[in-house]
Amino acid sequence: MLNAENFITDLPGTNGVIRQSNEDFYVEEVPLTLPSGEGQNTWIQIEKNGKTTLDVVLDIAKNLHISRKRMGFAGMKDKSAVTNQWLCVSNMTKEELPNIEEFLYNVKVLEVKQNQKKLRIGQLKGNKFKIAIRNTNNPDEDVEIAKEVLESLKITGVPNYYGYQRFGEIRSNTHLVGKCLVEGNIKKAVDTYIGNPSEGEYSQIYEARQLYDQGKLQESYDLMPKSMRYEKIMMQELIRCEKKGKIEEKNYIKAIESLPKPLKRMFVNAYESYLFNKIINERSKIGINKYFQGDIIIDKEEHWIHEINEDTIQDDIDNFILDPTAPLIGSKVPLAEGKQGEIEQKIIQEEKITQESFACSKTPKLGSHGIRRAIRFKIEDTHVEKLDDGISVEFFIPRGCYATSVLREIMKKNV
DSSP: OTTOOOOSOOSOOOOOBSOSSGGGEEEEEEESSOOOSOSSEEEEEEEEESOOHHHHHHHHHHHHTOOGGGEEESOOOOSSSEEEEEEEETTOOTTTOOOGGGTOSSEEEEEEEEESSOOOTTOEEEEEEEEEEESOSOHHHHHHHHHHHHHHHHHHOEEOOOOGGGTOSSSOOHHHHHHHHHHTOHHHHHHHHHSOOOTTSOHHHHHHHHHHHTTOHHHHHHHOOGGGHHHHHHHHHHHHHHHHSOOOHHHHHHHHHTSOHHHHHHHHHHHHHHHHHHHHHHHTTTOTTOOOTTOOEEETTOOBOSSOOTTTHHHHHHTTSEEEEEEEOOSSOOOOOHHHHHHHHHHHHHHTOOGGGGGOTTSGGGOOOOEEEESEEOOEEEEEEEETTEEEEEEEEETTOOHHHHHHHHHTSOO
16 A cells, blocks of 8 residues: 555564455445336446456447446446446436347346436445455464454554555556646646556556657557557547647647546546545554544544534544544645644645645646545454465445555555
8 A cells, every 4th residue: 555654453464465366355335225126227236357347337338339427336446356336327228228248258247227316426335345365374373363453443443545446556656647737747647647667567568658658659559458448548639639740738638638537537536545645654653543632523424523522522433433534635625733733734745735736727627625534444244264375354344445454454564
């Protein structure tokens, strides 16, 4: 995890590795409501393997010849896993929907039902995980270690870090693109996303990025595999402009704007998440389950508590009724006071940015006002089993929280 260095549990780590196969990392969404069976919108429950949610959504829209805007989903699920989730096609009946398994690979359709309402981002209770940790130090002992860690986390809560999925697992640079947008350097943002090859990428992708860095746009585009669909979308705009003459800043802005909304909005959000992790790491050193004067507190519905009862606040935190927060730094989000406020101000100063910069004056649609987010989350329904070469852990966590925040406390390493 980027910027996650501190651990809040004192037990030794199991060590080990995750994601030796996609099947080792199973995720099941728990929706707020299930489809009723009636209505003009079709909900599709799928199990996907080795594909991102956005990839599946775009493939369905393309093959159905409909706008991407008619597709809905509650949460973005990453590629390196087997995931179970609901998708939605608006204004289409079950009978009108073809068998999508015919044009999608590594996707199973589990159920298709009608519903009155569409499915939108965030309409989740949370996610259930079943994860295999392979090659641990001593599976017999590691089962007990994992159980003790999970029991400890049930008391304190889990540090609410953002995982590598937020930044890109092989090529963690989404936040760097976001920082460029915040700084107003649009060309650098595009160059960072398309070029700038990373170790670990396939040779063809690596070479395509190198060609882009060398200014050989058409050669780069021609070499790009289908998996680089978003880079190719941006490149089409740049190549078209290059043929007409010099590529100007407005063309780089158009290249960014040509991306699907969930992706282009993710850049600045990823930079906010990168800074949030820094803040959480510092806060975890003084306590994520402690109240300090100046803290901004929220309840379970994420409503701010404006009048804090000093006599009961710590009990409410201990019982997960209330939570301290940290900022996803943006142009309008208030900062805390006291010890927590000092941490927040320090991170902003170290980055040499201002809150106002997050308005992104050159790409205002991609800017962010910022929000306050809980510094910890509650973990439930835990279970641990021994495997031949490691352990299997199961748990439920709220939407928007990352399983890797739990795993790093068990393994005592960043994953």
